[in-house]
Amino acid sequence: MMVSSSAYLILSATIFTIGVLGFLVRRNVLVMFMSIELMLNAVNLAFVALSRQLGSLDGQVVVFLVMTVAAAEAAVGLAIIICLFRNKKSVNVDDFNLMKW
Amino acid sequence: MNYVYFVPLFPLIGFLINGLLALARKSYSDGKHPLKSLVSWIGCTSVGLSFLASIAIFFELLALPAGERVVQKIAFPWILSGKFHIDVGFLLDPLSSVMILVVSGVGFFIHVYSTGYMAEDKGYARYFSYLNLFTFFMLMLVLSNNFLLLYVGWEGVGLCSYLLIGFWYEKKSAADAGKKAFIVNRIGDFGFALGVMLIFWTFGSLNFSHVFENAPHVLALGGGLVTAITLLLFLGAIGKSAQIPLYIWLPDAMEGPTPVSALIHAATMVTAGVYMVARCHALFLLAPVTMGVVAVIGAATAIYAASIGLVQNDIKRVLAYSTISQLGYMFLACGVGAFTAGIFHLMTHAFFKALLFLAAGSVMHALAGELNMQKMGGLKKYIPITFWCFLAGTLAISGIPLFSGFFSKDEILWKAFSSPHGHFLLWLIGVATAALTAFYMFRLFFMTFLGKSRMDPQVESHVHESPKSMTIPLMVLAVLSVIGGYSGIPHSLGGSNRFEGFLSSVFEHGHSETQAAAYHAVSTEYLLMIISIVVVVIGILVAHRFYIQNLNIPKRLAIKYKFPYRVLFNKYYVDELYAIANGIASVVKGLGVLIRKTQTGYLRNYALSLIFGAMLILVYYIFR
Amino acid sequence: MEILIFSILAIVAVVCSIMVICQKNPVASALFLIATMVSLAMLFLLLNAPFLAVIQIIVYAGAIMVLFLFVIMLLNLRRDEFGPEKRRAQRFFGILFVFLLLIGMVTVIEVGIFGSKSTETVSEATAPAGVEPLAQLLFTKYLFPFELASVLLLVAIVGAVVMAKRRL
Numbered sequence: 001m002m003v004s005s006s007a008y009l010i011l012s013a014t015i016f017t018i019g020v021l022g023f024l025v026r027r028n029v030l031v032m033f034m035s036i037e038l039m040l041n042a043v044n045l046a047f048v049a050l051s052r053q054l055g056s057l058d059g060q061v062v063v064f065l066v067m068t069v070a071a072a073e074a075a076v077g078l079a080i081i082i083c084l085f086r087n088k089k090s091v092n093v094d095d096f097n098l099m100k101w
Numbered sequence: 102m103n104y105v106y107f108v109p110l111f112p113l114i115g116f117l118i119n120g121l122l123a124l125a126r127k128s129y130s131d132g133k134h135p136l137k138s139l140v141s142w143i144g145c146t147s148v149g150l151s152f153l154a155s156i157a158i159f160f161e162l163l164a165l166p167a168g169e170r171v172v173q174k175i176a177f178p179w180i181l182s183g184k185f186h187i188d189v190g191f192l193l194d195p196l197s198s199v200m201i202l203v204v205s206g207v208g209f210f211i212h213v214y215s216t217g218y219m220a221e222d223k224g225y226a227r228y229f230s231y232l233n234l235f236t237f238f239m240l241m242l243v244l245s246n247n248f249l250l251l252y253v254g255w256e257g258v259g260l261c262s263y264l265l266i267g268f269w270y271e272k273k274s275a276a277d278a279g280k281k282a283f284i285v286n287r288i289g290d291f292g293f294a295l296g297v298m299l300i301f302w303t304f305g306s307l308n309f310s311h312v313f314e315n316a317p318h319v320l321a322l323g324g325g326l327v328t329a330i331t332l333l334l335f336l337g338a339i340g341k342s343a344q345i346p347l348y349i350w351l352p353d354a355m356e357g358p359t360p361v362s363a364l365i366h367a368a369t370m371v372t373a374g375v376y377m378v379a380r381c382h383a384l385f386l387l388a389p390v391t392m393g394v395v396a397v398i399g400a401a402t403a404i405y406a407a408s409i410g411l412v413q414n415d416i417k418r419v420l421a422y423s424t425i426s427q428l429g430y431m432f433l434a435c436g437v438g439a440f441t442a443g444i445f446h447l448m449t450h451a452f453f454k455a456l457l458f459l460a461a462g463s464v465m466h467a468l469a470g471e472l473n474m475q476k477m478g479g480l481k482k483y484i485p486i487t488f489w490c491f492l493a494g495t496l497a498i499s500g501i502p503l504f505s506g507f508f509s510k511d512e513i514l515w516k517a518f519s520s521p522h523g524h525f526l527l528w529l530i531g532v533a534t535a536a537l538t539a540f541y542m543f544r545l546f547f548m549t550f551l552g553k554s555r556m557d558p559q560v561e562s563h564v565h566e567s568p569k570s571m572t573i574p575l576m577v578l579a580v581l582s583v584i585g586g587y588s589g590i591p592h593s594l595g596g597s598n599r600f601e602g603f604l605s606s607v608f609e610h611g612h613s614e615t616q617a618a619a620y621h622a623v624s625t626e627y628l629l630m631i632i633s634i635v636v637v638v639i640g641i642l643v644a645h646r647f648y649i650q651n652l653n654i655p656k657r658l659a660i661k662y663k664f665p666y667r668v669l670f671n672k673y674y675v676d677e678l679y680a681i682a683n684g685i686a687s688v689v690k691g692l693g694v695l696i697r698k699t700q701t702g703y704l705r706n707y708a709l710s711l712i713f714g715a716m717l718i719l720v721y722y723i724f725r
Numbered sequence: 726m727e728i729l730i731f732s733i734l735a736i737v738a739v740v741c742s743i744m745v746i747c748q749k750n751p752v753a754s755a756l757f758l759i760a761t762m763v764s765l766a767m768l769f770l771l772l773n774a775p776f777l778a779v780i781q782i783i784v785y786a787g788a789i790m791v792l793f794l795f796v797i798m799l800l801n802l803r804r805d806e807f808g809p810e811k812r813r814a815q816r817f818f819g820i821l822f823v824f825l826l827l828i829g830m831v832t833v834i835e836v837g838i839f840g841s842k843s844t845e846t847v848s849e850a851t852a853p854a855g856v857e858p859l860a861q862l863l864f865t866k867y868l869f870p871f872e873l874a875s876v877l878l879l880v881a882i883v884g885a886v887v888m889a890k891r892r893l
Contacts (some may be wrong), residue, residue, distance in 0.1 A: 003731045006834055007427055011735050013830040015742050017823055022746030024819035028752050028805050031799060036759050038742055052772045055852035057859050060774050061867050067784055068874040072881030074789045078796045079885040083742055085800050092807050093704050705815055712822045719829040
């Protein structure tokens with residue numbers, strides 16, 4: 001018997017929510033970044049589940065492209081974190097508060 | 102018809118190549134660009150090829166039967182979002198073909214002129230890249246077949262205007278003038294954008310043919326909706342074409358190089374507003390209130406700007422106010438339903454105003470940058486070619502018979518009088534403005550070229566005629582200023598008015614109304630023509646008296662009528678009024694301090710508000 | 726049978742993701758994230774997407790997470806020693822909104838939105854699956870995004886190198 005798509009979608013929503021929670025609560029910039037990756041993964045799961053439900057492979061192609069974008073984003077984001085660390089010697093996100101007014 | 106893709110494409114390529122060349126300049130230590138001739142060739146031939154393509158299109162259009170001269174060419178679909186469908190498409194009809202001929206033709210000669218005028222400038226490649234970019238956007242504006250693409254061109258020419266006015270950005274007044282132009286334009290563009298949105302909301306499409314064909318069915322004649330749409334569109338035209346109250350940027354725009362003033366602020370960009378009104382004539386004819394507003398603002402601007410031009414001493418400022426005044430004429434024409442006359446005047450004005458600006462540039466070149474007319478005089482013997490070209494332009498703008506300006510201006514005055522949308526007062530203001538125009542233009546002419554020399558002796562020793570790259574375009578434009586009007590000789594004088602015939606297929610709606618009125622009283626038309634000629638000649642004679650025969654008269658008048666003189670000289674103190682705007686700005690600033698508290702700078706706070714918003718949207722849709 | 730596997734993998738995924746955000750040591754977070762990704766890859770296998778499962782392991786767990794670990798090593802991070810949370814309101818509201826978000830999402834999944842819930846399903850036997858149909862789709866209908874993605878990767882490489890260099 002096939003597992004219904006709703007189960008996968010709820011699982012995806014749960015993981016996504018956990019990722020959002022991690023992003024909002026943690027202060028370490030690297031862990032925040034990892035929670036972003038969690039969110040992306042959750043979305044990938046949702047896409048694949050729906051792709052199976054609808055019987056078309058477009059969802060899987062989107063997942064492929066999302067992974068590509070996530071890779072690019074991870075590279076650039078980590079480079080930024082390295083730059084920030086070099087300037088402030090800290091990975092506490094509350095220390096990077098110059099973007100105001 | 103496939104040539105149409107080339108028309109905007111070549112200047113775009115010219116921009117890209119010249120832009121790269123401009124960036125490459127930085128690696129060279131001396132000021133002059135080593136690839137200068139390459140830049141000149143690319144800059145001029147790109148526009149020249151556009152001009153040839155425009156001519157080809159014109160003849161192909163002529164070959165089609167009169168009622169079918171409308172061709173739409175779609176390059177590619179641009180936005181496909183549900184019901185919102187926009188193509189990058191070109192509309193070829195008599196109106197757009199006239200516009201591209203004017204833009205690319207006059208633009209080509211101005212490019213050639215610039216190779217001489219800007220030869221010593223450090224930013225040579227940058228200048229040509231901006232000029233090519235401007236030509237591209239202007240051509241897109243007049244060729245587009247939908248409102249969104251027109252708006253892209255509209256904004257693009259505003260951007261290039263800013264870049265070119267502030268071309269010598271190290272000079273503070275130039276940078277400020279550029280900013281002023283952009284900001285004032287923005288106010289107009291805001292209105293225009295709102296108008297476009299209203300059109301989409303009403304019609305569901307932004308394509309010209311769709312909107313204009315459905316307009317009489319969808320919009321009630323004289324209804325609130327169509328009046329709102331047309332007023333908003335006209336607001337954009339007010340900003341772009343420097344009418345009251347958004348004209349203040351144009352005189353300051355004279356900080357830019359003179360060929361820029363010729364191209365952008367005389368022949369092309371400022372005429373974009375007139376083109377837009379003419380293109381949307383189907384909408385404007387459904388809103389008599391707006392037509393009245395257009396005509397009144399046009400007439401008021403015409404006489405207002407002419408009055409300021411009477412006492413200015415900077416040669417370019419006089420021409421700037423003259424441009425504002427002539428644009429007023431064009432809007433007056435559109436406001437009374439004589440769209441063809443408005444476009445006709447647009448064309449002749451492009452010829453003689455570009456000529457006047459370029460000739461003024463030639464004068465400045467001869468005098469090493471002197472702008473103040475009080476320090477000129479007696480230049481005829483030194484720079485004869487410029488002298489004769491300038492005279493041709495002055496005669497044209499004053500509306501002397503046989504020159505192009507006469508036919509176009511007279512057409513407007515006649516239609517202002519006779520059209521069902523027109524009014525005697527409008528005609529009267531137009532005639533008065535014509536007198537003032539003749540006066541201040543000949544004042545300029547006399548002070549600059551004739552009479553005793555008031556030049557600095559050191560400047561006078563170096564006076565020389567401009568190089569061929571500058572004088573040949575002058576001569577070409579002078580010839581056009583003379584013969585350009587012959588395509589529009591009205592029926593009453595025995596001509597066939599082929600210009601009107603060509604454009605009549607575009608303006609079928611407006612045409613039938615005004616044509617019916619025009620067929621009555623040809624004798625009235627003659628009478629009005631004679632009155633305007635007489636008035637113009639009086640203006641010239643008065644100017645002659647003041648500035649050649651008895652130079653004391655203007656001085657005495659200035660002293661006797663000190664108050665009006667000062668008011669006019671200070672341009673009615675309008676710039677000072679705008680300081681009120683600063684006051685409003687500080688109130689907004691105070692509000693900003695309060696709202697500033699939300700910008701904490703902490704990334705997580707921002708994320709929190711993001712999630713909050715997402716949650717709100719989700720909740721809203723669940724409970725819908 | 727499938728339900729059993731699904732349940733196990735689901736529980737592993739959720740538990741590991743909770744551990745990701747709860748660990749004080751960033752290396753531990755990274756390792757738990759790798760575990761989450763592997764379980765998700767298994768779920769992809771369950772969903773008839775073998776190619777994506779393998780790609781997930783190779784690219785995500787194998788490359789991106791290794792990149793993360795490299796950066797953690799470069800920055801020489803140890804346990805988080807940031808001190809007490811000064812922005813307590815942030816934490817409270819964060820948890821609250823996230824909880825509401827979860828409830829909202831589950832509601833949408835179960836009840837549907839903009840009308841009724843979609844129950845469209847395709848029989849598994851006839852649905853396309855595997856690498857070849859995916860490749861066919863990728864290189865015809867989605868060719869343009871595919872090429873754009875490669876340009877994006879190029880830009881990302883250049884950007885990362887330029888930004889992380891010590892001296893320009």
